[in-house]
Amino acid sequence: MIIKTDTLLESIQRLSPFQKKALSKMRLKKVLDILRYFPSRYGESGLVKSIEFLMSGENAVLFGKISKLKTAKTWKSRVAISTAEVEDSTGRIKLVWFNQPYIAKMFSEGNLVRIEGRVSQRRTKIPSDSEEQLYISNPKIEKVSYIPEGTSDSLFPGEENHNLSPVYPESRSISSNWIYHCLQKIFSAQGGSASGGKNFLDTLEDPIPQEILKKYSLPSLKTAVVWIHAPRKKEDAEIARKRFAFEEIFFIQLDRQREKYIAQKEKSFSITKKNEEMRDFIKTFPFPLTLAQEKSIGAILSDFKTGHPMSRLLEGDVGSGKTAVAATVSFAAVTTAPPNRKFGNLQVAYMAPTEILAEQHFESFIEYFSKYKIPVGLITGSGAKKFPSKTSKDRWTKISKPQLLKWVENGEIPILIGTHALIQKTVRFKNLALIVIDEQHRFGVKQRMQLRRKHDIAPHLLSMTATPIPRTLALTIFGDLDLSLLDELPAGRQVPETKIVLPHQREETYEKVRVELQKGRQVFVICPRINDPDPDKENVINAKSVKSEVLRLQKKIFPEFKVDAITGKMKPLEKEKVMKEFKDGRINILVATSVVEVGVNVPNATVIIIENAERFGLAQLHQLRGRILRSSHKPYCFVFADSKSQKTISRLKSFTTAKNGFELAEADLEQRGTGDLAGAKQWGISDLAMDALKNIKMVEAAREEARLLIEQDFDLKKYPLLSKHLSQKTATHME
Numbered sequence: 116m117i118i119k120t121d122t123l124l125e126s127i128q129r130l131s132p133f134q135k136k137a138l139s140k141m142r143l144k145k146v147l148d149i150l151r152y153f154p155s156r157y158g159e160s161g162l163v164k165s166i167e168f169l170m171s172g173e174n175a176v177l178f179g180k181i182s183k184l185k186t187a188k189t190w191k192s193r194v195a196i197s198t199a200e201v202e203d204s205t206g207r208i209k210l211v212w213f214n215q216p217y218i219a220k221m222f223s224e225g226n227l228v229r230i231e232g233r234v235s236q237r238r239t240k241i242p243s244d245s246e247e248q249l250y251i252s253n254p255k256i257e258k259v260s261y262i263p264e265g266t267s268d269s270l271f272p273g274e275e276n277h278n279l280s281p282v283y284p285e286s287r288s289i290s291s292n293w294i295y296h297c298l299q300k301i302f303s304a305q306g307g308s309a310s311g312g313k314n315f316l317d318t319l320e321d322p323i324p325q326e327i328l329k330k331y332s333l334p335s336l337k338t339a340v341v342w343i344h345a346p347r348k349k350e351d352a353e354i355a356r357k358r359f360a361f362e363e364i365f366f367i368q369l370d371r372q373r374e375k376y377i378a379q380k381e382k383s384f385s386i387t388k389k390n391e392e393m394r395d396f397i398k399t400f401p402f403p404l405t406l407a408q409e410k411s412i413g414a415i416l417s418d419f420k421t422g423h424p425m426s427r428l429l430e431g432d433v434g435s436g437k438t439a440v441a442a443t444v445s446f447a448a449v450t451t452a453p454p455n456r457k458f459g460n461l462q463v464a465y466m467a468p469t470e471i472l473a474e475q476h477f478e479s480f481i482e483y484f485s486k487y488k489i490p491v492g493l494i495t496g497s498g499a500k501k502f503p504s505k506t507s508k509d510r511w512t513k514i515s516k517p518q519l520l521k522w523v524e525n526g527e528i529p530i531l532i533g534t535h536a537l538i539q540k541t542v543r544f545k546n547l548a549l550i551v552i553d554e555q556h557r558f559g560v561k562q563r564m565q566l567r568r569k570h571d572i573a574p575h576l577l578s579m580t581a582t583p584i585p586r587t588l589a590l591t592i593f594g595d596l597d598l599s600l601l602d603e604l605p606a607g608r609q610v611p612e613t614k615i616v617l618p619h620q621r622e623e624t625y626e627k628v629r630v631e632l633q634k635g636r637q638v639f640v641i642c643p644r645i646n647d648p649d650p651d652k653e654n655v656i657n658a659k660s661v662k663s664e665v666l667r668l669q670k671k672i673f674p675e676f677k678v679d680a681i682t683g684k685m686k687p688l689e690k691e692k693v694m695k696e697f698k699d700g701r702i703n704i705l706v707a708t709s710v711v712e713v714g715v716n717v718p719n720a721t722v723i724i725i726e727n728a729e730r731f732g733l734a735q736l737h738q739l740r741g742r743i744l745r746s747s748h749k750p751y752c753f754v755f756a757d758s759k760s761q762k763t764i765s766r767l768k769s770f771t772t773a774k775n776g777f778e779l780a781e782a783d784l785e786q787r788g789t790g791d792l793a794g795a796k797q798w799g800i801s802d803l804a805m806d807a808l809k810n811i812k813m814v815e816a817a818r819e820e821a822r823l824l825i826e827q828d829f830d831l832k833k834y835p836l837l838s839k840h841l842s843q844k845t846a847t848h849m850e
Contacts, residue, residue, distance in 0.1 A: 116304045118315055120147040128297055129217065133288040141286055146301055152294065153343055153359070153803060154281035157352060167205035169249055171236035178262040179203035181210075181228045186219040201230055203262075208234075209250040215290055218256070227262055231255040231280060255280065255292055257299060279346045298344055316340065322840035323362055327820055333358040360807030361817055364591055367804075368821035369841055371594030376825050378424050378595070381573040384454070384461055384548040386419035388447045396446045399486060400439060402605055408436050411599040415444045415577065418597075425575040428593045430584060431601030432776040433741025434608060437579045438476065440601070441465070441551045442483040444577065449489055449529040453546045460489075460529040461548035464574075466537050468554045470495045470687050471694060475716055476553070477502075477532045481511065484530065492519050494533040494542070497687040501528070516541075547574045554580055581741065582734055585780045587808040590818055602775070604744070611740060611750040613771040615728075615764070624753050625672055628722055631751065632676055632703055637720040639742050640664060640706045643730045645682045658757075659726035665706045676703035683710040709735060711742060718746035722753070728767060729758040737776050 118127065123145055124138060143149050163176045179201040186197050197218040199210045210230065212218045222228065232254030283291040304315045321328075321336035328335065334342065334354055343355035393416070397404060404412075411429055418425035431437045445463045453459050465480070467473040477493040481502045484491060488508075493500040499519040504512030522528045526545035531537065578596060589598060616624050628638055644660040661680050669678040679702045681693045690710075696702045698717050705711075705720075709731070723743050728736060736754070743750040756767055766782075773779040807813055824831070831838035 116300070118146055118301060118304045120145065120150070120319070122146045124149060124297065127300055128293075129220075131216075131288065134293075137286040137288040141284075141289065143289075149294065149297060149301070150340055151359070152283065153356070154352075155284050156282050157279040157346065157349070158282055165205040166201075166203050166208050169208065169234050171234055171249060174231075174233050176229065176231045177201065177203065177208075178227070178229055178259065179207075181222055181226050181256075182224050184219045184222060184224065186216050201228060209248070210254055210256070211250055211252050212292070213253060214288060215253070215292060217293070221296065222256070222258065227259050229257050229259050253290070253292065255295060257296075279349065279352065281344055281346075302341075320836055322836045323365070324834055324837065327365075328358075331361065331816060333361060356803060357807070357813075360804050361813055363801060363804035364807060364814060365817040365821060366841055367591055368594050368818045369825065369837075371591075372818075372821045372825045373829070374595040375426065376829060378426050378573065381424050383422060383424035383573050383575055384419075384448075384451075384546070385422040386416075386447055386451050386461070386548065386575075388416065388451070392450070393443065393447065396487075397443060399483070402439075404439065405436065405601070405603045405605055407431075407601045407603045408440055411440050411601060412443050414597075414599055415440070416447060419444070419447065419575060424573040425577070426596045427577055427599055428589065428596040429577060429579045429599045429601065430589065431579070431581060432604070433581050433738060434604055434744035435581075435601035436605055437553075437581065437601060438479055441553075441577065441579065442480060445480075445530060445549060445551065446484070446487075448549045448575075449484075450487070451548070453526075459526055459546070461546050462523075462526065462528070462544050463530045463549045463551065464537055464544065464547055465530065465532040465551045466553065467532065467534060469710070470497060470534055471690060471710070472553065473532055473534050474691065474694075477511070479716075480530060480532060485509070489530065490522075490528050492523060492528040492531045494519060494531065494536045495687070496534065496536060549575045549577065552576070552578045554582065581776070582738065585808065587811050587814045590814050591808060594818060594821075602777070608744060609747065609749050611743060611752050613740065613752040613754065615754050615756065615767050615771060621755070624724075627751070628724070628753070629673065631722050632673065635700075635719070636722060636748065637697065637700070637702070637717065638704045639711065639720055639723040639739075640668065640704060641711070641723065641725045641739055642706060642708060643727045645684055645708060658730060661706050661708060664726070668704060668706065673704060677701065678704045678706065680706045681710060682708050709739065711739070716745055717742070719748075721746065721748045722751045724753045724755065726755050728754040728756045728770075729763045733766065733770055733779050733782060734776075736770050737773075737779050 116127070124130070124143060125135065127146070130138070138144065141152070143152055158174070163178070166177060166179065169175055169177070180203075181199050181201050183198070183200045185199070186195065188195055195214055195216040197212040197215055199219070199222070200207050201210060230251065232251040234249055235252055236249055281291075281295065283294040285291050302314075302316060305313065316337050319336050319340065323333070323336075327333075333339075339355040339358040341355075342351040343359065346352035346355070393412075415425065415427060418427060429437055429440060431440075445465070448461045448463050451461050453461060465476060467476055473493060473495050477491065477500065480491050485502070485508075488503075491502045491511075493511075494516060499514050499516045500511050501514050501519060501522075502511040504510050506512070519528065520541055520543070523531050524543045524545060531542075531544075533542075536542070576596075578593070584592075614624075632638065642659040642661045642664050644658050646662050647660045661682055665678055665680045679693055679696070681690055681697075685693075693702070693705070697705045697720075700719065721743050723740060725731065725736065725739055731739070740750075740752045743752065754767055754770070756763060758764075769782040770779065773782060824834070824837075828834070831841070
């Protein structure tokens with residue numbers, strides 16, 4: 116059979132409708148997809164044994180002749196079962212496969228086979244038989260041309276015998292064994308029509324330049340494919356995984372470095388402000404700026420002067436004052452006239468991930484800019500608002516979206532705050548000079564580019580995040596952005612007291628919370644669920660729900676205080692009403708899901724209770740705790756966990772002891788892996804490459820090689836294969 120990397124799997128293997136559906140969910144469509152569907156782990160192969168010496172519970176490899184191949188379905192569940200027997204010179208043993216009906220069709224009576232699996236034992240119903248009968252369930256099976264003496268045959272022709280067995284992530288209809296057999300077919304096939312009869316593996320094109328592979332001692336693509344799917348030893352598998360991890364990070368870095376190179380060549384608005392003007396604006400804040408804030412503002416204002424578009428990430432811990440930095444640099448933009456004009460304003464677009472946060476920024480910016488009589492607009496899925504209103508210079512008013520958009524397009528609204536609604540084609544600016552994106556990780560690269568590329572003159576870009584991001588992840592995902600850190604809290608902010616609460620300490624904790632409530636403080640209670648789980652469902656996970664917790668707290672625990680709830684499923688107007696009442700102090704205890712994770716600002720809330728804390732990632736727990744770091748009052752965070760596992764307790768202890776979000780992010784990376792980091796999956800990085808982000812040297816090497824290549828050969832004319840693969844990878848990451 117002749118195949119290529121874009122050959123469809125259904126042309127290699129006969130697929131049932133269930134298997135087609137499963138492969139689609141697993142994103143396995145073509146040969147290239149399954150080549151890069153890597154084993155999740157490797158099992159040690161057992162010793163080669165004769166059938167008469169097999170014992171229950173051991174892993175074994177055996178060789179023999181297969182017979183009695185049958186396919187049937189179980190009577191009740193209608194699960195497909197394939198059965199067979201294998202015989203050697205010492206005896207025979209039964210083989211059973213579940214959900215693998217194709218097995219019986221792949222082999223013929225009398226085929227010589229290699230069997231690998233765990234030996235099990237069951238009672239037989241035939242009294243004359245032996246009391247116990249051995250069998251092997253779901254063994255790995257492959258054809259062999261002869262039965263070797265005391266050794267096993269290899270998956271790959273010409274390769275040395277391997278003793279590690281790949282185990283792949285499975286679905287209901289696609290087993291690890293199915294993937295193994297599919298790869299067998301692929302690796303034994305010939306390459307494309309132009310290959311001249313070459314083996315498929317020899318036709319693989321390696322996109323990574325040879326000099327880079329040699330420099331970092333990385334294997335070729337063919338070798339890496341063989342070593343990752345059939346390693347002879349663990350070191351081979353590790354080297355292959357390192358190569359594929361480097362490749363993925365290298366391609367992301369190439370894409371980011373290319374974006375950075377393009378941005379440096381584009382023209383943008385040149386914004387220059389006098390120091391006195393900026394100092395006068397900063398004096399209106401009710402608090403002094405930290406040194407980190409001043410340094411970040413200085414870096415941004417320097418970027419503004421270059422005439423080229425700024426691309427900067429402002430990473431700051433919860434409560435470190437990112438909004439104040441954004442407001443200050445926005446002031447510099449909107450008090451600057453457009454080019455070749457002595458009047459009018461440059462414009463700012465401020466994008467937030469949720470309506471609650473967009474509303475909050477709208478109110479904050481009104482406070483910052485009302486003294487300067489600068490109009491501010493708000494656009495979300497729920498509607499539009501404008502400050503000031505016609506009737507009052509101190510209040511905002513609701514207006515129609517078309518009217519607001521008309522004023523934005525005319526340049527009459529210098530500052531427009533919104534959610535994803537800002538990306539819509541109907542939103543047009545006259546002189547957009549600065550884009551601020553809050554909680555950058557919640558927006559994809561494509562969304563960021565959509566907002567930036569819809570203008571003739573490239574606007575400056577300030578991305579912000581309070582989500583703790585390990586340095587390696589920031590260098591990879593935000594490789595095209597310069598980095599500014601806010602690594603200190605404003606003066607007067609107190610370090611929160613964080614405590615893991617054991618079940619017998621619950622009542623004692625509630626009394627501490629009551630003391631805070633009696634002082635006039637307010638409380639957040641976070642639950643992982645909105646409604647109670649269905650008790651009739653199988654494998655139901657019991658966790659606290661917002662619905663039940665509101666009733667329990669109001670009736671049994673704090674009847675003297677007002678308890679209410681907010682969730683992501685509520686309508687925007689309902690959420691707005693509840694948040695306003697909580698801010699105004701009419702609600703004492705707010706029970707919520709993680710909808711309040713980002714940016715919600717209620718300075719009087721000084722206590723947060725997090726139920727089922729083991730169900731949240733460390734970065735998310737840190738964000739939630741940030742809700743009570745908004746004032747000079749002493750904050751308290753009580754963490755309730757049902758799980759008693761050592762791993763869970765260890766993870767939560769690191770949450771209570773970490774000094775800041777950056778330290779916590781590194782702990783999360785080490786303990787849970789990058790797959791659990793907030794937003795990680797959304798960036799389109801595989802688990803293999805995410806795991807590699809623990810290696811700062813690899814990330815820095817990939818970044819440096821990408822930078823040098825783009826600077827020396829932007830169009831990659833010397834590397835056509837690299838250019839081709841980069842285009843394919845970029846299309847995937849931008850989806």
